[in-house]
Amino acid sequence: MKIHPREIYDLLLEKSSHSNATVQEIILGLTWTFCQAEGIGLCMSPGQPNRTLSWSGTLVGQAVADLASWVRSWDSYQATIGMAVINSVINSTSPLLLQAQRLSSHGSANLAVFEHFLPLIQGKRVVVIGRYPGLSQYEQQADITVLERQPIAQDLPDIACEYLLPEADWVFLTATSIANKTFPRLVELSQQAQLVLMGPTTPWLPELAEMGINYLAGVAITDTNALRQTIAEGGGTRIFDVGVEYCVLKIDN
Incomplete structure (x- = not known):
């Protein structure tokens, strides 16, 4: 249901x-x-x-x-x-974390999710919610549109979601959308797409499949002390190098 x-x-x-x-x-x-x-x-x-x-x-x-x-x-x-x-x-x-595939990266660790999905999204219409640092390298290899509340360069404003998400083949949705309350509408608009909920904010819950989420791409903690110190010292993408590791799990039926 x-x-x-x-x-x-x-x-x-x-x-x-x-x-x-x-x-x-x-x-x-x-x-x-x-x-x-x-x-x-x-x-x-x-x-x-x-x-x-x-x-x-x-x-x-x-x-x-x-x-x-x-x-x-x-x-x-x-x-x-x-x-x-x-x-x-x-x-x-x-228990989902035990089932998830841990991702290694040949490039920036914070982009491991996009590196993992690249073979699947090539030739598809892809929408990414949020400008991930370094994402531009994948925009050259796939048809990616980025939606941002504060758009830069070729990004589109977040209100474009009403037009683009229903036509997308793949949507990468930051789990921060849960905290900022945009999650319900963005998920509704993405029901025709393969929907990846991603980022360190991701809760590892199987019930998210019943809301239309196809993949969870969250993190496992690899070094609590290094993670804590890096966050306390203002770290952003660096946590992926010292304290967490991206993991991916397909959760739909």
């Missing part, structure tokens, strides 16, 4: 509700937000800085269940915290 993609937030809260853990650490890095609770959870940080977060210094020691509910918030920082907390529960125990 199909689940409407709007139900993603109910699903995430249900799957993390069993945890009795408390938050041990939160790091709001320039690019990534790191949570250590039941395990390690990540979410991409909001793009706009904020100097007036009223809850700063109060999160450690709080129950996972209390902060997980923030994933529903329209405040981008609260939603990011909520998603990272939820991932610390789901991704630390998900």
